[in-house]
Amino acid sequence: MTPADAVSRTAAASESSSPTQARPVLSARGIEAWHVESPIVPLIALAFTFEGGAAQDPEGKAGTAQMLARLLDEGAGPHDSDAFQERLAARAIELSFHAGPDAIGGSLKMLLKHADEAIELLALALAQPRFDQAAIERVRAQMLAGLRYQQNDPGVMASRRFFAEAYPGHPYGRPSSGTIESVSAITRDDLVAMHRRLLARGRVKVAAVGAIGEEALVRALDAAFGALPEGGDLTVVPATAITGLGRRIVVDLDVPQSVLRFGTDGVPWRDPDFIPAYVLNHILGGGAFTSRLFQEVREKRGLAYSVGTSLVSHRAASMTWGYTATKNERVAECLTVIADEIARLTRDGPTDDELQKAKDYLTGSYALGFDTSTKIAHQLVQIAFEGLGIDYIARRNGLIGAVTQADIRRAAARTLGDGKLLVVAAGRPTAM
Amino acid sequence: MPPHRMRPAPGLVCPVSATLRTDAAPFGRAEAGGPEVASFVLDNGLDVVVVPDHRAPVVTHMVWYRNGSADDPLGQSGIAHFLEHLMFKGTETHPVGAFSKAVSSLGGQENAFTSFDYTAYFQRVARDNLKTMMSFEADRMTGLILDDAVVAPERDVVLEERRMRVETDPAAQLSEAMAASLFVHHPYGIPIIGWMHEIEELNRTHALDYYRRFYTPENAILVVAGDVTADEVRRLADDTYGVVAPRGARPQRLRPREPEPRAARRLSVADPKVEQPTLQRLYLTPSCITARDGESHALELLAEVLGGGPTSYLYRSLVLDQGVAVNAGAWYMGSAIDDTRFSVYAVPAEGVTLEALEEALDRALARAPSEALSADAIERAKTRLVAETVYSSDSQSSLARIFGSALAIGESIDEVRRWPSEIEAVQAARLAAVAERYLVPARSVTGYLTKSREPAAAAA
Numbered sequence: 001m002t003p004a005d006a007v008s009r010t011a012a013a014s015e016s017s018s019p020t021q022a023r024p025v026l027s028a029r030g031i032e033a034w035h036v037e038s039p040i041v042p043l044i045a046l047a048f049t050f051e052g053g054a055a056q057d058p059e060g061k062a063g064t065a066q067m068l069a070r071l072l073d074e075g076a077g078p079h080d081s082d083a084f085q086e087r088l089a090a091r092a093i094e095l096s097f098h099a100g101p102d103a104i105g106g107s108l109k110m111l112l113k114h115a116d117e118a119i120e121l122l123a124l125a126l127a128q129p130r131f132d133q134a135a136i137e138r139v140r141a142q143m144l145a146g147l148r149y150q151q152n153d154p155g156v157m158a159s160r161r162f163f164a165e166a167y168p169g170h171p172y173g174r175p176s177s178g179t180i181e182s183v184s185a186i187t188r189d190d191l192v193a194m195h196r197r198l199l200a201r202g203r204v205k206v207a208a209v210g211a212i213g214e215e216a217l218v219r220a221l222d223a224a225f226g227a228l229p230e231g232g233d234l235t236v237v238p239a240t241a242i243t244g245l246g247r248r249i250v251v252d253l254d255v256p257q258s259v260l261r262f263g264t265d266g267v268p269w270r271d272p273d274f275i276p277a278y279v280l281n282h283i284l285g286g287g288a289f290t291s292r293l294f295q296e297v298r299e300k301r302g303l304a305y306s307v308g309t310s311l312v313s314h315r316a317a318s319m320t321w322g323y324t325a326t327k328n329e330r331v332a333e334c335l336t337v338i339a340d341e342i343a344r345l346t347r348d349g350p351t352d353d354e355l356q357k358a359k360d361y362l363t364g365s366y367a368l369g370f371d372t373s374t375k376i377a378h379q380l381v382q383i384a385f386e387g388l389g390i391d392y393i394a395r396r397n398g399l400i401g402a403v404t405q406a407d408i409r410r411a412a413a414r415t416l417g418d419g420k421l422l423v424v425a426a427g428r429p430t431a432m
Numbered sequence: 433m434p435p436h437r438m439r440p441a442p443g444l445v446c447p448v449s450a451t452l453r454t455d456a457a458p459f460g461r462a463e464a465g466g467p468e469v470a471s472f473v474l475d476n477g478l479d480v481v482v483v484p485d486h487r488a489p490v491v492t493h494m495v496w497y498r499n500g501s502a503d504d505p506l507g508q509s510g511i512a513h514f515l516e517h518l519m520f521k522g523t524e525t526h527p528v529g530a531f532s533k534a535v536s537s538l539g540g541q542e543n544a545f546t547s548f549d550y551t552a553y554f555q556r557v558a559r560d561n562l563k564t565m566m567s568f569e570a571d572r573m574t575g576l577i578l579d580d581a582v583v584a585p586e587r588d589v590v591l592e593e594r595r596m597r598v599e600t601d602p603a604a605q606l607s608e609a610m611a612a613s614l615f616v617h618h619p620y621g622i623p624i625i626g627w628m629h630e631i632e633e634l635n636r637t638h639a640l641d642y643y644r645r646f647y648t649p650e651n652a653i654l655v656v657a658g659d660v661t662a663d664e665v666r667r668l669a670d671d672t673y674g675v676v677a678p679r680g681a682r683p684q685r686l687r688p689r690e691p692e693p694r695a696a697r698r699l700s701v702a703d704p705k706v707e708q709p710t711l712q713r714l715y716l717t718p719s720c721i722t723a724r725d726g727e728s729h730a731l732e733l734l735a736e737v738l739g740g741g742p743t744s745y746l747y748r749s750l751v752l753d754q755g756v757a758v759n760a761g762a763w764y765m766g767s768a769i770d771d772t773r774f775s776v777y778a779v780p781a782e783g784v785t786l787e788a789l790e791e792a793l794d795r796a797l798a799r800a801p802s803e804a805l806s807a808d809a810i811e812r813a814k815t816r817l818v819a820e821t822v823y824s825s826d827s828q829s830s831l832a833r834i835f836g837s838a839l840a841i842g843e844s845i846d847e848v849r850r851w852p853s854e855i856e857a858v859q860a861a862r863l864a865a866v867a868e869r870y871l872v873p874a875r876s877v878t879g880y881l882t883k884s885r886e887p888a889a890a891a892a
Contacts, residue, residue, distance in 0.1 A: 018488070040487055041826045082743070082752060089743040089812050092819030111819055138751065141758040145708050145779050152705035154600050253705070257595035289520070289532040289542070299529075302588025305596055325596050357537050364539010367490060368556050372827045427600075 033206035047377035049105030054176035063178020158426035207380035258427025266318035276407035285309030331429035470662035477650035491658030510626015523575035550840035696873035702884035736813035745804035
């Protein structure tokens with residue numbers, strides 16, 4: 001790609017960079033990207049995600065996908081780790097990789113004038129990582145230090161135990177970052193095999209936002225992803241659901257405040273009931289100061305600094321997941337307040353006014369999540385990954401607006417159900 | 433993120449991540465000649481900054497007050513932050529919750545934060561709702577009403593916040609102890625959130641006294657970034673903020689100055705929960721306001737060269753070459769009114785004691801003026817710092833924060849705009865000079881985070 005070409009194309013483009021105007025672009029080698037051209041700031045943000053993540057970790061080797069993600073920029077092609085990092089730093093190219101339960105992905109941000117070099121480095125990292133033993137051992141030591149650093153962190157302890165109890169014996173019950181034992185056991189062969197399985201060009205979703213024209217993007221896609229194999233060998237992750245509803249578990253830790261994690265059933269993003277469940281979740285514990293849990297737990301009673309719920313949508317499972325933290329003496333009271341609000345919402349539903357306000361908020365605020373090139377690119381890739389269609393951003397507010405009380409009741413029955421929760425508290429609660 | 437978030441204090445961030453950068457220029461800086469920024473002053477003394485950004489029909493509306501935790505009255509640590517929470521409790525015109533409900537029903541987002549030198553409130557809304565936000569925000573500049581029924585639970589919220597951030601986290605306790613030791617006289621040594629025992633005693637009277645002293649038009653800065661023009665903002669601001677009566681003068685900040693430091697200080701936090709020891713070091717240095725002759729720019733660049741990521745001098749020396757650490761880095765908190773902190777940190781490799789790591793760190797720092805400051809390394813650091821300014825111009829709220837925080841500590845818009853070219857102009861000799869002047873034992877506090885051998889001793 002030639003930056004000059006991109007500039008001349010963008011000079012004529014409209015000033016609008018609305019993500020609703022994302023257009024599909026197909027490269028010669030068959031890689032599709034969603035593209036938003038925005039010439040105003042001289043940078044390009046690229047996001048990409050490959051199907052298959054930590055749930056593909058071999059038995060006893062939890063952390064392999066994350067270790068792979070951390071090693072891709074630790075030496076590739078002719079460059080050892082230090083040389084590769086120096087090339088990135090010399091051009092202020094920001095390249096990062098991450099692995100979640102279902103995907104390994106990454107992000108590339110570059111100044112327009114360094115686009116060619118950035119794409120070249122990305123291509124090397126994806127197709128020709130070196131996995132030098134020194135780099136493996138360094139990354140392993142960093143991961144182990146990270147695990148030890150968080151080993152007695154109440155939030156981390158509560159979350160790990162929560163997912164272990166929710167999905168026992170299932171890959172989603174294992175921590176993506178692994179354990180001291182599993183990270184210690186990962187070999188170079190494991191990483192090479194994982195790389196071959198996960199990084200396939202037939203399973204990648206890409207989004208590009210910024211000062212790049214369509215022709216330049218087409219060339220960049222083939223340059224970055226074209227050398228990868230078409231397909232890899234993924235294990236089927238069996239569908240599962242949260243277990244242990246009704247149980248309350250304490251992870252003992254000598255701290256004055258208990259961190260609480262609680263959860264129940266959910267619906268996945270692709271499900272037709274997801275949007276009603278999302279509106280319901282906003283009313284119960286979504287991210288605004290107006291949610292019921294925020295009002296009842298924090299504003300009225302001062303029980304906690306943060307409290308909320310969110311919908312977790314994995315490829316093969318979904319749940320409603322909540323968090324808060326309160327001093328040990330008030331844990332029982334806090335859990336009662338949460339249970340009461342869930343029961344009240346399930347029994348009576350939201351008021352019409354409450355439902356309308358939630359819809360107003362969710363539709364009005366949607367655009368605020370698209371305020372930087374990087375955020376737009378990541379949202380687009382997420383939507384592509386979920387298979388919701390390139391017009392989803394344009395359709396989404398209509399879906400929210402159409403949610404009725406009947407939809408909410410149906411979603412409540414499927415998610416909050418009879419109100420039984422799996423609860424994990426890390427701390428030393430005086431009562432539960 | 434939870435509401436009423438404070439700016440994270442450095443050191444609260446897990447020091448293990450290889451890409452950690454607790455940030456030299458906290459919000460990056462705008463590129464030279466970057467956005468067309470306009471500024472003016474209302475008749476009542478309120479400063480206004482407008483940063484046009486027409487990419488999307490939204491605006492970021494912020495009000496910054498020139499008071500932060502370092503202005504807390506003696507014995508009332510945490511009052512700036514507590515008041516920030518209480519500012520959401522309503523006025524005569526808009527009872528408790530009305531503002532948040534309005535923001536929410538308009539599809540807006542809101543929050544606030546408290547730092548050492550300022551407190552700020554913001555909303556992000558569609559451009560057509562800007563005037564509504566301005567009316568609410570202007571109203572709570574002087575109209576706050578507090579009764580004990582809302583003050584008491586909110587104090588509990590702040591106590592839970594402190595338990596979450598500090599009381600359950602030995603690393604945060606080390607950071608607090610190190611700051612308290614570095615600043616022997618200046619209130620930067622007091623945590624933004626306040627000490628537990630003093631938060632417990634804060635009450636309605638403290639809050640209202642503090643509010644009446646600092647929440648005035650002369651003490652505030654309005655920043656609007658987004659799909660607006662300066663003329664529009666001036667008209668809307670005159671109609672809303674313009675009607676708030678002036679007090680005649682800006683309130684005084686009473687800040688003691690640090691004495692010249694003489695003693696190298698060492699301390700440790702030992703806790704049975706610690707499984708991964710870490711080494712932290714702070715040095716007392718000038719800030720962008722107290723520095724002379726460009727020393728602050730030199731310190732920004734020095735932090736980047738020494739400890740900005742995996743190509744930095746400390747990472748290469750301690751992690752790659754010697755293998756005594758799994759991570760190492762540096763940062764400089766240049767954006768401060770008074771003398772500030774420069775930090776280096778390292779996480780030991782397995783089997784390496786903190787004592788051995790500290791020796792290796794000190795050897796590396798001693799050699800830094802001759803070994804770390806190659807032309808290539810300096811060029812790389814300049815490129816990265818300047819690129820950050822372009823990257824941050826992609827974010828409307830980053831731009832608003834950059835200009836708001838700069839003005840709140842007494843910098844000018846021109847200084848912000850000149851920043852990249854001044855970074856480019858720093859000479860290698862200046863880096864060596866500031867390293868030799870400021871990274872010295874007498875200006876330092878060294879902290880160890882370790883596992884305690886006797887669990888009972890640490891169960892306080």
